[in-house]
Amino acid sequence: MTLPSAGANAALMDWLDAERALKGAADNTIEAYRRDVAEFLGFLNQHKGESQGLSPLKEVGISDMRAWMAEARSGEISARSLARKLSAVKSFFRWRSEREGFDATAVLSTRSPKFQRKLPRPLAEDAARKVLETAEFQSREPWVSARDTAVITLLYGCGLRISEALGLMGRDAPLPDVLRILGKGGKERIVPVLPAARVAVEAYRRLCPHPLDAGLxxxxxxxGGKLSPRIIQQVMADTRAQLGLPATATPHALRHSFATHLLNAGGDLRAIQELLGHASLSTTQAYTAVDTARLMEVYEASHPRAR
Structure with missing residues (x-):
């Protein structure tokens, strides 16, 4: 990959610093932005046959955008991945144009490739219950079994991301009726804690051989170190193998299951958005598509005219 010029790279670093400071973007997001925009800036160097400093960025046209997208697609990149890259490039140019006062319409008006959005893959309610019941049998060590059960109960019972569950500190226990969770982008949300989750965490605390001080x-x-997400991912892999569940039954699928089962029970979409910590309602609305798909399956299997 051709590297961007020193000036363009400096502008990229400034934008990333702004994203991190003003929007609280996560490290993984920042790295993805850096990689995607650097790739685009490197393409401009190669495409135009000259070192692209800051000034030429103001002259990027529709033909340049089309050439970049065509080259990206020739590398067999998926439409979804290209859409993600284009979104990062647009964000960078929007920020740069506002600072420098130039017209970035050619970049900002570039259409994103169409792709089929992946729907969440929640577990059925009975499968989710069996996961909670079976996770403890993946270890012969009682305190480890209690730990795994507590984490998985938090993922399904509170809709936490695995990073959020493993980010809890000793000071957070005993768990209160509600937790203040700092999620993606530094967004704070309030999450009710089910009695089953409190009981599971207390069972783990009683058996844990390591000190659970407030700051640990x-x-x-x-x-005795901080629990790795890979351990919980392996626990889920072993559990789903034991239960005969599909590969989509991951720790994150428990969060999807939390949202879907709430929606099926009549939960309000806005409330579920708050519980999940989604910045946009459109992200949460994916669960309505899941519910509709399930409804259509029932309809097609049951309605006389559909058979």
Whole structure:
């Protein structure tokens, strides 16, 4: 990949600093932005056959955007991935044009490729219950079994991301009726804690051989360090194998299941958005598509005219 010029790279770093400081973008998001925009700026160097400083960025035209997208697609990149890259490039140019006062219409008006959005893959309610019941059997060590059950109960019972559950500290226990969770982008939300989750965490705390001081991680690895997400991912892999569940039954699928089951029970979409910490309602609306798809399956299997 051709590298961007020093000036363009400096502008990219300034934008990333702004995204991190003003929007609280996560490290993984920042790295994805850096990689995607640097790739685009490097393409401009190669495409125009000259080192692209800051001034030429103001002259990027529709033909340049089309050439970049065509080259990207020739590398067999998916439409979804290209849409993500284009979104990062647009954000960078929007920020740069506002600072420099130039017209970035050619970049900002570039149409994103169409792609089929992946719907969440929640577990059925009975499958979710069986996961909670079975996770403890993946370890012979009682305190480890209690730990795994507590984490998985938090994922399904509170809709937490795995990073959020493993980010809890000793000071957070005993769990209160509601938790203040700092999610993606530094967005804080209030999450009710089910009695089952409190009971599971207390069972783990009673058995845990490591000190659970206020400033230390609540969930610990076998050697006492902070529990790795990979351990919980493996617990889910072993559990789904034991239960005969599909590969989509991951820790994150428990969060999807939390939202879908709430919606099926009549939960308000806005309330579910708040519980999940989604910045946009459109993200949460994916669960209505899941519910509609399930409804159509029932209709097609049951309605006389559909058979």
């Amino acid at each position: 991680p609540l969930f610990r690895g076998v050697r």
